[in-house]
Amino acid sequence: MVGLRRLLLATIAILAMAASARADDFHDLIDRLGAESFDAKVQAVDALGELGDGRAVPALKALSDGLLYRTADGHVVVVEPAGDTYRLFAPVDHGGLGEAKSGAVDKVRVNNRLRGSITGALSRLTMVSASRDDRLNAARDALKHLSADSAPALERALEGEKDPEVRQALTVALSAARLTTGTNEQRIAAISVLAQSTDSEVRSLLGRLANSGDLDPGVRKALEAARRGLEQRLMWIGFAENLFQGLSLGSVLLLAAIGLAITFGVMGVINMAHGEMLMLGAYTTFVVQEVFRAFLPPSWIDSYLIVSAPAAFLVTGAVGIVLERSVIRFLYKRPLETMLATWGVSLILQQAVRVVFGSPNKEVSNPSWMTGGFTWLGGATITWNRLVILGFCAVVMLCLAVLLRKTSFGLHMRAVTQNRDMAAVMGIPTARIDALTFGLGSGIAGIGGVALSQIGNVSPNLGTIYIVDSFLVVVFGGVGNLMGTLVGALSLGVVNKLLEPVAGAVLGKVAVLLAIILFIQKRPRGLFALKGRAAES
Amino acid sequence: MSAAPGFLDRRGWIWFLAIGVVLIVVVPLLNALPASGAAVRLPDYLIPLFGKYACYAILALSLDLIWGYAGILSLGHGAFFALGGYAMGMYLMRQIGTRGVYANAVLPDFMVFLNWKALPWYWYGFDHFAFAALMVVLVPGVFAFVFGWFAFRSRITGVYFSIITQALTYALLLAFFRNDMGFGGNNGLTDFKDILGFDVHEQSTRRALYITSVIAMGGVFLVCRAIVASKLGRVMLALRDSEARVRFLGYSAERAKLFGFTVSAVLAGIAGALYVPQVGIINPSEFSPANSIEIAIWVAVGGRGTLGGALVGAVAVNLAKSWLTGEVPEAWLFVLGGLFILVTLVFPHGLVGLAQQLKTMRRLLPAVGARKLAE
Numbered sequence: 001m002v003g004l005r006r007l008l009l010a011t012i013a014i015l016a017m018a019a020s021a022r023a024d025d026f027h028d029l030i031d032r033l034g035a036e037s038f039d040a041k042v043q044a045v046d047a048l049g050e051l052g053d054g055r056a057v058p059a060l061k062a063l064s065d066g067l068l069y070r071t072a073d074g075h076v077v078v079v080e081p082a083g084d085t086y087r088l089f090a091p092v093d094h095g096g097l098g099e100a101k102s103g104a105v106d107k108v109r110v111n112n113r114l115r116g117s118i119t120g121a122l123s124r125l126t127m128v129s130a131s132r133d134d135r136l137n138a139a140r141d142a143l144k145h146l147s148a149d150s151a152p153a154l155e156r157a158l159e160g161e162k163d164p165e166v167r168q169a170l171t172v173a174l175s176a177a178r179l180t181t182g183t184n185e186q187r188i189a190a191i192s193v194l195a196q197s198t199d200s201e202v203r204s205l206l207g208r209l210a211n212s213g214d215l216d217p218g219v220r221k222a223l224e225a226a227r228r229g230l231e232q233r234l235m236w237i238g239f240a241e242n243l244f245q246g247l248s249l250g251s252v253l254l255l256a257a258i259g260l261a262i263t264f265g266v267m268g269v270i271n272m273a274h275g276e277m278l279m280l281g282a283y284t285t286f287v288v289q290e291v292f293r294a295f296l297p298p299s300w301i302d303s304y305l306i307v308s309a310p311a312a313f314l315v316t317g318a319v320g321i322v323l324e325r326s327v328i329r330f331l332y333k334r335p336l337e338t339m340l341a342t343w344g345v346s347l348i349l350q351q352a353v354r355v356v357f358g359s360p361n362k363e364v365s366n367p368s369w370m371t372g373g374f375t376w377l378g379g380a381t382i383t384w385n386r387l388v389i390l391g392f393c394a395v396v397m398l399c400l401a402v403l404l405r406k407t408s409f410g411l412h413m414r415a416v417t418q419n420r421d422m423a424a425v426m427g428i429p430t431a432r433i434d435a436l437t438f439g440l441g442s443g444i445a446g447i448g449g450v451a452l453s454q455i456g457n458v459s460p461n462l463g464t465i466y467i468v469d470s471f472l473v474v475v476f477g478g479v480g481n482l483m484g485t486l487v488g489a490l491s492l493g494v495v496n497k498l499l500e501p502v503a504g505a506v507l508g509k510v511a512v513l514l515a516i517i518l519f520i521q522k523r524p525r526g527l528f529a530l531k532g533r534a535a536e537s
Numbered sequence: 538m539s540a541a542p543g544f545l546d547r548r549g550w551i552w553f554l555a556i557g558v559v560l561i562v563v564v565p566l567l568n569a570l571p572a573s574g575a576a577v578r579l580p581d582y583l584i585p586l587f588g589k590y591a592c593y594a595i596l597a598l599s600l601d602l603i604w605g606y607a608g609i610l611s612l613g614h615g616a617f618f619a620l621g622g623y624a625m626g627m628y629l630m631r632q633i634g635t636r637g638v639y640a641n642a643v644l645p646d647f648m649v650f651l652n653w654k655a656l657p658w659y660w661y662g663f664d665h666f667a668f669a670a671l672m673v674v675l676v677p678g679v680f681a682f683v684f685g686w687f688a689f690r691s692r693i694t695g696v697y698f699s700i701i702t703q704a705l706t707y708a709l710l711l712a713f714f715r716n717d718m719g720f721g722g723n724n725g726l727t728d729f730k731d732i733l734g735f736d737v738h739e740q741s742t743r744r745a746l747y748i749t750s751v752i753a754m755g756g757v758f759l760v761c762r763a764i765v766a767s768k769l770g771r772v773m774l775a776l777r778d779s780e781a782r783v784r785f786l787g788y789s790a791e792r793a794k795l796f797g798f799t800v801s802a803v804l805a806g807i808a809g810a811l812y813v814p815q816v817g818i819i820n821p822s823e824f825s826p827a828n829s830i831e832i833a834i835w836v837a838v839g840g841r842g843t844l845g846g847a848l849v850g851a852v853a854v855n856l857a858k859s860w861l862t863g864e865v866p867e868a869w870l871f872v873l874g875g876l877f878i879l880v881t882l883v884f885p886h887g888l889v890g891l892a893q894q895l896k897t898m899r900r901l902l903p904a905v906g907a908r909k910l911a912e
Contacts, residue, residue: 270696272830330882335696336610337881340837343830344877351870468707468826471700506711513708517684517701521691 026051030059030091034070034108041108042117049121052128052156059091060125064118069105079105127157132166139169143176143201151177172197176205184216191219195226203230241380242497248386250493251393252455255448256466257473258400258485259441265417265479266437269328269338273346274470275463277442280319281312281449282458283353286362302367305450309392312446319349320442324435346463354460361457370454389451396447401482403440413437472516478526488526544766545759553755560587560751565744581740586859588747588815590852591754595808597835597851598754598844599801602761604833605842606770607797608777609694613702614805615829616709617677619819621806623713624676626726626819627660628669629737633730646728647721657719666733673810674803681802682795689791689798694780703826710824725820732814743815750811754848757804761844764800773797777842834873837880840887849888 029051032044045063048056062068062078068091069079077097079086086105088097110118126138135157142154154174161167175190194202206227209215215223260274288308292301323345331338366385373383404410412433415423424430452462469492477488492512499508520526545553564579564587571578596618603609630645639649643656662668684705688698716722735742764770772793775783784790813819822828831854839850854876861869884891 264696268696270700327878327882334881336604336608336699337837337885339610339612339696339699340830340833341878341881344834344874344881347870347874347877351867351874355867464827468704472704475697475700475704506715510708510712513704517687517705520693520697520701521687524691524693524697 026053026055027092030056031075033059033063033068033091034074034076038109038111038114041114045114045117045121049117049124049153052125054125054129055092057122057125057129058094060118060122062091063108063110064115064122066107066110068108070108071100071105076108077105124153124157127153127170128160132163135161135163135166136169139166139173142173143169143199143205172199172202176202179205179209184219187216187219188222191222191226195229197230203227203234206230237380238501239498240376242501243494244380244382244386246494246497247490248390248455248493249497250490251390252448252451253466253469253473253493254486254489255393255396255451256445257470257477257489258397258482259443259445260470261474261477261479261481261485262413263438263441264474265481266413267328267332267434269331269335270342270471271323271328271438271441272339272343272467273323273349274342274442274445275465275467276346276349277316277320277445277463278449278452278466279353279458279460279463280316280349281446282364282453282462283357283362283449284308284312284315284446285450285453286357286364286458289364302369305367305370305454309447309450312450313443316446316449317439317443321435321439323442324438328438329431329434350460350463357460359460361459364453364458366454385454389454392451396444397482397486400444404482409433409436472513474526475520476516476526484526544762553758557751557755560591561748565748568740568744581743584740584743584747585815588743588750589812590855591747591750592808592812592815593832593835593855594754594848594851595750595757595811596805596832597839597847598757598761599804599808600832601836601841601844601847602764602804603794603797603801604836605844605847606765606777607773607794608780609794609798610699610833611702611798611801612699612826612829612833613704613706614801614832615826616702616706616824617681617802617805618809618812619709619713619821619823620677620680621673621809622813622819622823623720623726623809624663624669624672624806625810625813626729627663627672627720628666629729629732629814630726631660631664632732633728636730637728645721645726647716647724648719651716653719660719670810673806677802677806677809678799682799685795685798689794703829706824706829707826710821710826713821713824721820723821725818726813727818727820729814729817737814737817746811746815750815753807753811757807758844758848760800760804764797765844769793769796831873834877834880836887838876838887840889840891843887843889846887846889853888 029044029048033041033048035041035044045060048060058078059068059076067078067080069077069086069088071077071088076091077088078091078094079088079100081087081102082099085099085101087099088105089095090097123138123141126134127142129135129138139154139157151174154170154177158167158170158174161170171193175193178186178190179194191206194206206223210220210223210227256274256278259277260271263269263271263274285305285308288311289301289304292304292307323342327341327345328338331341370385370388373381373387376382404414412423412428413436415426415428416430416433416437420430423433449462452458452466456462473485473488473492476492477484477486495515496508496512499511502508503511565584567577568579568581568584573581596614599617600611600614603611633645635642637646637649639646641649644653648656663672688701693701712718713720713725714723720726729737731737732742732746735745737743737746765774772783772788775788776790776793780790809819809823835851835854836847837850838854839848840846854873857872858869861872880887884894886894
């Protein structure tokens, strides 16, 4: 019974094909997708790919998704299942063709060989698609899935292409295709094109070629030169990328450590709860984001960061002042005990946040103007969020420098740092300066927390991740001056990130720690030590 | 300092021996003799728990020796504890032999799992108890000596020293997390079978380990007492109060500190070695900075610079921890954090000093009252 129906259908299909043999080639080929034998279908798919008419894309996609069906009169349709029946659509313009019982249409079967042809045809068709991004992706895909016969399609696509970036990608893919199939001259020419590329795909391709036995000596020579150049360029790009990552890490460390350095400079105490100020700043950001989501129109959400930075500064600054007034001021002259007491504060703050917000990570999303990134130097990825943080950190540092140099508060602060007793004698309210300094340091850490929330998850133990590094920045850079902390934080961040690819993340960190322990042998008071009377205490 | 600490006086010895007899004789007998289920019987799980407290007490003593007496606050003392623990753990690991999951006679399970072919050189010798015991003392000792030599020579003191020791234990934490360090990575060393031929899971072995820990605690207490009472101990005490003056008097501050720091690290290592067979695991979390700073709070709660206070503090805080983490787990960190603040702000002399504080207050109060009357 089934066999009989198939036979019948096949006959009809052949008749139909014969009937419309003179109709325009395109529609004919589309209908031939419903042919009975796989060979015929493959031929039709390949022919459609060769034809280069983008209108074939929906039909091909439907075919590979198993949604292309054959009607009794020999046409193919795209179906959309709706209960027992199918809704039918024309394969080319997607016009509705009514409904049909599921038995009335026949599924066009696909096998792996056919699927391979479909992928090839689709990529060729998207290479000439109207959308520039589609074409670019197709050109990059072509590089990844090279096949012996992709060269002609690439050539054709290149002829019609106007966009320079797509042209570039196509040229690379074409050269890569010729690399495996072309004559020796073509190969050398292809290698010289590929040598300009910075794609890691190209690197592995050239590597594979170099390992594949018999090569013409001329080709091999060109190949080796190209590989050397490529390696070097990739190395530089990797270096630039790590440098950027390092600077970005350093800027976060800077925001975290600067408050620590200032308070240590002014008051001689180490605040072990400083990391929790970062954490509180990050949670403030989270709360502001949630408030924006809940109460303000959705179009405002992108500006929540503008509110959360000052909010975090105020919240953590207030916490800092309360901490100073309630605990730390009783412990001056007892720095070791201050460490313990502030550690206790950090435990309480962490646990309090855990109780209020729960232990799982909170997600703070980047505003749209901070998402994504761009490539630089032809391969190094620069993400916007890290770049913005870098700039933000620079602005904060600038403000802080102005505050310290140009305001009377800054003047008083520096005076207390240098000689507390003398400053008190001159009428500077040292207790007030202490509290304000503590608030300022904590507030900056809170702003650092805003920055941290943009590059990672927000969790109650966020602060503990950065606190040891911040201490090291202070030890390395010396206390009580911006320059030392700036140099300390940036160099620590950069060295950390540059060591990572060489030694691995953990060993790199261990190496940095050991280096700092050795460094303070030479300069126990840090890179930029206070000189003169202030140094003796 | 007028009241220079002497070695134990008669009353001290009586207390020492009385507590010793209770802990070494009475407690194990209460666990061993009464039938299980009897009201007077000490439940089995308490023996290793008490043993653990004894190890913590040794650790607290070791920190008190340098913090309470020499004024050096090490925030990385957990590292020495863990190093001693790892040395013991390596011995216990080798004792497993073919009883591991992969039944490899030489390689511990995690090495087989990582597809290692041979034992790394630094694992050689750990199948002998004597060698492992030597390493328990040597590794933390040498490590502390080298580190202390660098640190004290360049006069790193106060908060700087604390931060650097914290960074040190943090670095070790990161390093021991790595699988290719050859110490079991994240999971550490565990699944121990026996120690010196005795099954670690047997109650009699646990009792023996507990008794050993208590004896060690007493021994360490006497050693610390002897150091503190010696001339060197007085130099250490003077260093705490005014380092510059000690230098001008012609004493070598570096040597006294280095001695104290190294001895202290060795004692911490011993505590770690006794701790591991009783809890059955050693992993990198022992290196975490939070653990090390907690030791300081035991000492501070008990009262630093008293040795006895370190013992009291370690046991008291850990009892509270065991109880609270069972009853109200969320509250424990609040309590611990509160302890840190309270003890530094209000009770700088800790529990031991509290009695003294109250005594002086009682002595002073009538005097105040009498003066008021006279007016």
